[in-house]
Amino acid sequence: MAKTVEEINEKIMRGKVVVVTAEEFSHMATKTDLESLAEKVDVVTTATFGPMCSSSAVLNFGHWSPGIRMEEITLNGVSAYEGLAAVDTLIGATAESKFDPTYGGANVIEDLIGGKDVRLFARGKGTDCYPTREIDTWISKGDLNEFYLFNPRNAYQNYGAATNSTSKIKYTYMGTLLPRNSNITYSTSGELSPLLNDPFLRTIGLGTRIFLGGTEGYVVWNGTQYNTTRERNERGIPIGTGATLALIGDAKAMSTEFIRSAYYEKYGVSLFVGIGIPIPVLDIQMAKHLSIRNSQIETIVSDYGVEGHPSVCRVTYEQLQSGKVLLPGGKEAKSAPLSSLSKAREIAKLLQAWIEKGEFTLTEAVHPLPAKSFVKPLVPREGGSR
Amino acid sequence: MKKRYALRFSPSLVEQPIISKLVRTYDVDINILNADVASGRGGKLVVELSGSEDALKESVLWLNRTGVVVSEMVKELNFQEQQCIHCGACTAVCSPKALFMDTSWKLVYDANLCVLCTLCIQACPMQLFSLSHEREA
Numbered sequence: 001m002a003k004t005v006e007e008i009n010e011k012i013m014r015g016k017v018v019v020v021t022a023e024e025f026s027h028m029a030t031k032t033d034l035e036s037l038a039e040k041v042d043v044v045t046t047a048t049f050g051p052m053c054s055s056s057a058v059l060n061f062g063h064w065s066p067g068i069r070m071e072e073i074t075l076n077g078v079s080a081y082e083g084l085a086a087v088d089t090l091i092g093a094t095a096e097s098k099f100d101p102t103y104g105g106a107n108v109i110e111d112l113i114g115g116k117d118v119r120l121f122a123r124g125k126g127t128d129c130y131p132t133r134e135i136d137t138w139i140s141k142g143d144l145n146e147f148y149l150f151n152p153r154n155a156y157q158n159y160g161a162a163t164n165s166t167s168k169i170k171y172t173y174m175g176t177l178l179p180r181n182s183n184i185t186y187s188t189s190g191e192l193s194p195l196l197n198d199p200f201l202r203t204i205g206l207g208t209r210i211f212l213g214g215t216e217g218y219v220v221w222n223g224t225q226y227n228t229t230r231e232r233n234e235r236g237i238p239i240g241t242g243a244t245l246a247l248i249g250d251a252k253a254m255s256t257e258f259i260r261s262a263y264y265e266k267y268g269v270s271l272f273v274g275i276g277i278p279i280p281v282l283d284i285q286m287a288k289h290l291s292i293r294n295s296q297i298e299t300i301v302s303d304y305g306v307e308g309h310p311s312v313c314r315v316t317y318e319q320l321q322s323g324k325v326l327l328p329g330g331k332e333a334k335s336a337p338l339s340s341l342s343k344a345r346e347i348a349k350l351l352q353a354w355i356e357k358g359e360f361t362l363t364e365a366v367h368p369l370p371a372k373s374f375v376k377p378l379v380p381r382e383g384g385s386r
Numbered sequence: 387m388k389k390r391y392a393l394r395f396s397p398s399l400v401e402q403p404i405i406s407k408l409v410r411t412y413d414v415d416i417n418i419l420n421a422d423v424a425s426g427r428g429g430k431l432v433v434e435l436s437g438s439e440d441a442l443k444e445s446v447l448w449l450n451r452t453g454v455v456v457s458e459m460v461k462e463l464n465f466q467e468q469q470c471i472h473c474g475a476c477t478a479v480c481s482p483k484a485l486f487m488d489t490s491w492k493l494v495y496d497a498n499l500c501v502l503c504t505l506c507i508q509a510c511p512m513q514l515f516s517l518s519h520e521r522e523a
Contacts, residue, residue, distance in 0.1 A: 263513055340491075
């Protein structure tokens with residue numbers, strides 16, 4: 001029998017809700033039929049904790065006296081965006097410090113969340129209403145009016161694995177790729193990953209409440225490079241990159257347990273973001289999606305040694321998680337993860353506990369995310385508008 | 387047995403004939419590999435001591451007692467384990483499998499298997515690995 005989100009929320013309030021993690025649900029589905037599972041389980045928690053470069057934070061510093069119209073802003077030497085009124089800014093995770101390439105926007109975000117002081121330097125030209133031209137001071141999250149994460153592209157539904165066919169080591173955002181296809185790296189929490197458990201985003205849309213960085217957050221738009229046109233396997237899983245989410249949440253309430261800066265050698269700075277999404281088991285169809293196993297999730301292995309990253313082969317996450325993959329041509333490559341499955345499990349369990357305790361209820365989407373969208377490349381052209 | 391040590395001298399210790407006392411008291415040979423000492427400011431000697439295991443041990447104890455700061459020159463991989471997020475990126479480059487994921491997907495480091503290739507130093511996105519050249523003796 002089908003359930004509604006409203007009915008599930010009533011169960012949460014009455015303390016009668018049945019919540020399991022996506023891994024537990026997939027395991028249960030090997031022993032119990034989907035009809036009884038859809039009846040018995042109300043919510044499945046999914047999670048991921050991986051490097052997500054398209055992340056940022058919005059800050060409001062409050063006004064200096066006499067006022068300054070900040071037209072050049074650095075936080076611990078990292079440039080922040082200067083084009084948002086007088087004292088608003090956005091700092092991107094991958095922005096690098098002018099003094100230290102291993103320190104960037106992600107570190108500033110992590111330091112602020114961790115309660116550290118951060119040096120603020122700002123300059124303006126000086127106007128009648130904002131006469132101050134330069135300030136050099138310190139801030140911490142308690143001083144800020146607003147400090148929230150705004151991540152334009154997180155929670156990739158699926159992502160290609162990487163290898164390197166050249167004779168030289170490659171340092172990439174997919175980690176260190178050894179020469180001659182000696183290793184493969186992949187980034188997913190597999191059957192625990194949010195958008196692999198709701199492949200057509202039936203229950204996830206605008207306004208969906210989620211776990212973000214240790215507190216609650218929200219889906220505010222489709223993520224950038226949102227792609228619905230990727231070929232899907234028989235379980236509806238896109239083979240390679242697919243849907244993405246734009247997320248928002250109060251960074252002041254977040255924890256450095258679930259937001260961590262990262263530095264990839266010869267690539268730059270990125271941010272590990274902890275995300276958990278509760279998925280309501282509305283009916284048998286959702287139960288079927290949620291019963292997905294790593295052996296049923298496929299992705300493409302791409303050669304990062306060659307321009308355009310051509311495809312090498314198609315693999316399942318079960319193969320990747322086994323630690324070795326046999327490549328076409330007979331070479332056995334060592335496979336290694338980049339996203340933390342143990343941390344993702346911690347998030348899924350935490351979200352489960354919040355729901356069981358009635359601290360977190362589910363939401364119905366205000367609006368669905370696009371049903372049709374594909375990713376265009378940047379095509380070079382000369383001249384102006386055409 | 388041969389071992390290499392870094393010996394650090396304070397300005398006052400430089401004024402004493404420590405190395406010759408060491409040789410006359412203990413049955414060790416000393417090969418000075420590098421020296422940067424000067425009267426009035428102290429400095430550092432890098433030496434290779436050869437002798438029996440006991441003689442080396444006694445020598446180090448005696449040097450420590452005289453106030454010389456002694457450290458053994460050994461290459462070692464340091465891992466700040468408490469800050470590890472268990473992503474597994476380092477396991478991608480660890481051929482001897484000194485770094486591996488256990489069955490619950492937590493990172494394990496087995497120092498006995500490490501060959502000091504140092505690839506993990508660059509591979510770790512949290513920058514938790516470093517190579518040390520000296521160890522307190």
